[in-house]
Amino acid sequence: MNAIIKVENLSFGYTPQNTILKDISFEVIQGKFLAIAGPNGAGKTTLLNLLCGLLRPKAGCIRIDAVPVESYSVKKLAQKVAVVRQEFVPVFDFTVAQMVSMARTPYLGTFGFEDKTDKQMVNKALEATDTAQFALRALGSLSGGERQRVFIARALAANSPVLLLDEPTSFLDLKHQVGIYDLLKTAQLEKGKTIVAVTHDINLAAQYCDEILLLGADGNYHIGETKDVLSREQIEKVFGVRTFVGRLGQEKFFIPLGKFAKDSEQIASKPHNIQQEQKQ
Amino acid sequence: MAEFLTAKELAIKVSICLVVLMVVMCLCALVGTQNISMGKVFSGPGQKPGENIDYEILVRVRLPRVILAALVGAALACSGVVLQAILRNPLADPYILGISSGAGLGVIIAILSGISWSFWGGSPIGIFAFAGALITVWLVWYIGHFTGKSQVTSLLLAGVVVNAFFSAIIMFLTSIAKSEQVYSTIFWLMGNITEKDLSILWFSAGCILAGIIVLFTVCHSLNVLALGHEEAIGLGVDVARTRIVAFACAAFVTAIAVSLSGLIGFVGLIIPHGVRLTFGPDHRQLLPLSAIIGASFLVIADTIARIIVAPAQLPVGIITAIAGGPFFLILLAKYSRKVSWLK
Numbered sequence: 301m302n303a304i305i306k307v308e309n310l311s312f313g314y315t316p317q318n319t320i321l322k323d324i325s326f327e328v329i330q331g332k333f334l335a336i337a338g339p340n341g342a343g344k345t346t347l348l349n350l351l352c353g354l355l356r357p358k359a360g361c362i363r364i365d366a367v368p369v370e371s372y373s374v375k376k377l378a379q380k381v382a383v384v385r386q387e388f389v390p391v392f393d394f395t396v397a398q399m400v401s402m403a404r405t406p407y408l409g410t411f412g413f414e415d416k417t418d419k420q421m422v423n424k425a426l427e428a429t430d431t432a433q434f435a436l437r438a439l440g441s442l443s444g445g446e447r448q449r450v451f452i453a454r455a456l457a458a459n460s461p462v463l464l465l466d467e468p469t470s471f472l473d474l475k476h477q478v479g480i481y482d483l484l485k486t487a488q489l490e491k492g493k494t495i496v497a498v499t500h501d502i503n504l505a506a507q508y509c510d511e512i513l514l515l516g517a518d519g520n521y522h523i524g525e526t527k528d529v530l531s532r533e534q535i536e537k538v539f540g541v542r543t544f545v546g547r548l549g550q551e552k553f554f555i556p557l558g559k560f561a562k563d564s565e566q567i568a569s570k571p572h573n574i575q576q577e578q579k580q
Numbered sequence: 581m582a583e584f585l586t587a588k589e590l591a592i593k594v595s596i597c598l599v600v601l602m603v604v605m606c607l608c609a610l611v612g613t614q615n616i617s618m619g620k621v622f623s624g625p626g627q628k629p630g631e632n633i634d635y636e637i638l639v640r641v642r643l644p645r646v647i648l649a650a651l652v653g654a655a656l657a658c659s660g661v662v663l664q665a666i667l668r669n670p671l672a673d674p675y676i677l678g679i680s681s682g683a684g685l686g687v688i689i690a691i692l693s694g695i696s697w698s699f700w701g702g703s704p705i706g707i708f709a710f711a712g713a714l715i716t717v718w719l720v721w722y723i724g725h726f727t728g729k730s731q732v733t734s735l736l737l738a739g740v741v742v743n744a745f746f747s748a749i750i751m752f753l754t755s756i757a758k759s760e761q762v763y764s765t766i767f768w769l770m771g772n773i774t775e776k777d778l779s780i781l782w783f784s785a786g787c788i789l790a791g792i793i794v795l796f797t798v799c800h801s802l803n804v805l806a807l808g809h810e811e812a813i814g815l816g817v818d819v820a821r822t823r824i825v826a827f828a829c830a831a832f833v834t835a836i837a838v839s840l841s842g843l844i845g846f847v848g849l850i851i852p853h854g855v856r857l858t859f860g861p862d863h864r865q866l867l868p869l870s871a872i873i874g875a876s877f878l879v880i881a882d883t884i885a886r887i888i889v890a891p892a893q894l895p896v897g898i899i900t901a902i903a904g905g906p907f908f909l910i911l912l913a914k915y916s917r918k919v920s921w922l923k
Contacts, residue, residue, distance in 0.1 A: 354813055378816025385814075390807050391668050392861035397583060402804050406816030412800025412864060414584050422584075436583065458815075 303327035304462060304494050305351065310360035312343070312350060319358070320346050322519040328511070330461070333488050333495045335505035335526070338515035339539055344498040347515070348466050351496065352383045364462065378406040382455035384465040387447040389440040396442070396450050397435040400425055403457035425457035429483055445476030452483055456491075463487065465497040469504065477501070481508045506530050506552050514538050527552065590865050597872040604876045605650060608883040609642045613890040647781050648840060649773050649882040649896070650875035653847055655788045655837035657855075657874025660848030661867050662795055662830040665802040666823055667732055671908075674834040674848035677739040678716040681746035683838040686712020688753045688765050705768065710839035716742060717831040731809070731823070771844035771897025773882045784836050791833040792871055798822050799863040806861070844897045846904025847874055853907075 305328040313319040320343040328334050336344045349355045350362060353369045362369045364380050372380065382403065390399075403425070404418040414422070426432040429449045434442060439450060448468060455463050465484070469477040485508050487493045499505050505512050506526050513523045514530075516538045522529050532545045535554060544555040610616065620634040630636060659674035667676070690708035720742050724735035754762055801822040805812045812819050837844075851874040852866065859865055878896070881903065885896040 349810075352814055354810060374813060374818050375816045378814065381814075383814035385810065391670060392665075392806055392856065394803070394861055398803070398860075398862060401584065402807070402815055405800065405804055408800060410797055411587070412803075413587050419584055 302330045304330040304365055305496070306363040306366070307351075308361045308363070310347075310350065310362060311358045312346060312355065313358055319519070321350075321515075323360070324521055325360075326513060326523045328494055328496060330494050331488065331492045332511060333485065333509045334497070335502075335509040335512045336496065336498045336515065337500065337502055337505055337512060337538075338521075339517050342515040342517045344515055345466055348383075348464055348496070348498050352381050352464050353377050375406040378458065378460070380460050381462045381464055382458040382460040384448075384451045384455045384463065384468055386467055386470050387444055387451055389447070393438040393440060395436055396431055396439055396453075397422065397426070399439050399450055400431075400454045400457050403454045406458075421459055422457045425453040428456055428487075429453040445472050445479065448472060448476070448480055449483065452480065452487075456487060461492075461494060463493050463495045465495070467498055467500065469499070469501065477504060484508065502530060502535065503553050506554070530554070585862055585864055590868070593859070593865060594868050594872065597869055597876075601650065601872050601876045601879075604879055605646045608879050609638060609646045611883050612637070612642060612886060644776055644778055644781055645773060645882065645886075646879055647785070648776055649879045651781070651785055651788055652773065652837040652841045652844060653851075653874040653876070653878025654792065654871040655833040656844065656848040656878075657851040657870040658792050658795060658867055659830040659834040659837075660874075661852040661855075661863065661870045662802065662826045663848075664852055665806045665863060666826050666830075667736060668806055668808065669732075669736070670853070671849070673845070674830065674837075675843065675845070677735065677831070678720045678742040678746065679713045679831065679834050679838060680843050681743045681750065682716025682719075683709040683713040683835070683843065684750050684765075684769055685716075685746045685753075686710075687768050687842075688750055688757070691761050691764050692753060692757055706839035709768075709842075710835045713835035713838050714831060716746065717827075717835070721827065767895065768842040770895035771842040771900070772895040773841050773844075773878075773885075776840065780840075784840055787836055788833050791829045791836075792867070795826060795829045796864075796867055798825050799867050802826060802863040802867075803861075806863075842895075842897065844878070844900055846900045846908065847878055850904045850907045851877055 307324060307326050310321055310324045311319055312321045320341075324347070336347060338344055346355065350357055351364075351369070353372065353374075356370060364372070364377070369377065401414055401418065401422045404414055404421065405412075407418060408414065423432070426435055429452055431446070431449050431453050434446060434450070439447060442450065452468070455465075463484070468484070469480050472480065481504050484495055484497065488495050497505075497509070502512075509526050511524060512526045512529045513521060514534060515521050522534060522538075530552060532543055535541075535543045535545075539556070542557045542561075544557055546553050546555070610618075614637055616634040616638055620632060621638050623632065623635070625635050625639075626632040656674050660672070663672045663674060663676060664670055669676075686708035687705050689712075690705045695704050695708075720735065720738045723738035723742070724731060727734045727738065750765075754765060757765070801812070801817045804815045804817045805819065805822055805826075807815075809819055812822075834848075852870050855866055855870045855873055859869055878900070881899040882896045885894040885899045888894060888899075
């Protein structure tokens with residue numbers, strides 16, 4: 301099994317006194333879908349920014365395709381790794397097609413005109429994400445969910461083996477959240493993309509991701525298959541919130557229970573409640 | 581299916597705009613207080629200097645002035661396009677980073693010190709303006725990088741601070757200057773296109789054209805950079821290099837324009853927006869088309885400035901400000917609905 305991302309003893313802090321990520325090591329096998337989850341401030345986005353070369357590690361090493369990230373030029377790294385951040389409206393009114401074609405930047409010549417291959421890649425990405433219909437519209441005129449699909453189209457048009465996503469479904473409704481993850485899973489299964497997504501939604505992670513990296517605010521972390529790592533104890537420990545864990549067929553689901561939830565202690569202590577009720 | 585800008589399509593658009601610019605320049609060269617006959621012009625300069633007045637007026641007075649207006653218009657429009665992209669600020673203009681106050685300070689120092697030497701057959705004021713503009717831009721760039729990681733905000737703030745500080749020095753120097761020196765300074769600050777030696781024009785044209793060509797090579801990167809620093813790095817743009825090249829070239833062509841004509845406002849703001857609204861935000865066509873349309877705009881504005889109160893002449897900066905002020909307000913209304921920091 302070929303590890304396309306290899307993180308070795310990684311440590312990072314924004315100041316010399318403060319260390320957010322301490323001695324983290326893991327690897328992502330080519331074609332796998334990894335979720336990074338954890339409480340606010342645990343360093344999820346920081347880790348993503350380290351993986352895409354935006355930040356430099358304080359100690360340790362990150363290798364993409366066996367080469368340290370800092371050894372890549374910006375252009376070469378963009379050919380290996382495509383990044384999707386939370387959707388936004390650009391200051392200037394770029395069309396959807398213009399936005400997606402920016403993914404081809406690392407492949408363009410001196411004057412930046414797209415060739416036949418670039419155009420094919422962009423059109424394929426627009427079709428794969430069902431955004432071809434918006435191609436000539438300004439990005440700002442689309443809804444949040446449609447815009448996020450455009451950003452995923454841009455990542456696919458880059459034709460890079462690795463996709464990094466930072467909370468790709470923030471601010472999206474349930475339908476669009478599932479739609480975005482369906483798109484990503486399709487890219488993983490059909491195009492063999494390796495995907496790493498920072499997310500707050502452990503239910504979506506449990507449903508779509510092969511592996512999960514749970515980062516704790518105390519610097520501890522757990523990585524493994526989602527079905528193993530996402531247990532009630534682990535979630536309660538990392539997020540510090542009482543959680544109900546249910547199972548519906550093959551899928552596990554999690555409901556955080558606040559202090560106003562009725563009988564929260566009793567519910568939380570009864571795992572697989574739904575399944576039991578269904579059996580009755 | 582997506583539509584892509586091709587080199588051929590861009591060449592056609594640029595060619596059409598260039599033809600329009602040539603027509604505008606020819607027509608504007610023919611307009612003035614003194615009517616000239618094309619028949620006489622084509623008969624040549626004559627045996628003795630000054631024998632054919634129509635030829636002399638067209639070739640030695642109006643054409644250099646029209647060429648100068650076109651050069652300054654092209655430089656300011658290009659600079660506006662580039663600074664709006666790097667600063668991600670649709671309201672940025674070529675003077676936002678302190679070029680105006682730096683050049684103004686250079687000029688008032690030249691005027692107050694009573695320097696009498698001539699440079700290339702002309703006044704040294706242009707040299708002082710050029711030096712003042714470039715030194716100020718370097719200072720703003722240095723402060724912007726020294727003060728913070730968010731370079732866009734730091735640069736803007738550094739520009740504002742340096743502009744305010746230099747403006748205060750200009751006001752102080754103006755308050756202690758003699759009245760005729762004050763008049764010269766204010767007239768220069770209003771922006772004025774006057775006849776220049778043809779050799780200066782060709783040299784300036786070469787510099788501005790070189791600057792625009794270098795800027796054209798980073799136009800696609802400017803598209804990506806306009807999305808933000810992190811996005812641009814993720815898309816494979818060498819942000820530091822692109823910023824330095826774009827910033828240096830924009831400052832260089834603006835400093836040349838300022839040294840030739842003083843401070844002409846609004847061209848660098850309204851032309852990029854007008855072109856963007858008409859042709860879209862793709863910098864690969866926004867830059868060359870803004871250069872040509874900016875040139876046409878300033879040639880027309882200068883012609884109006886020459887004839888509107890004939891035989892006297894207005895500084896062209898007044899015409900561009902009258903045309904640009906209302907346009908700026910429309911822009912502000914348009915962008916305040918869209919840009920979060922203007923809400």
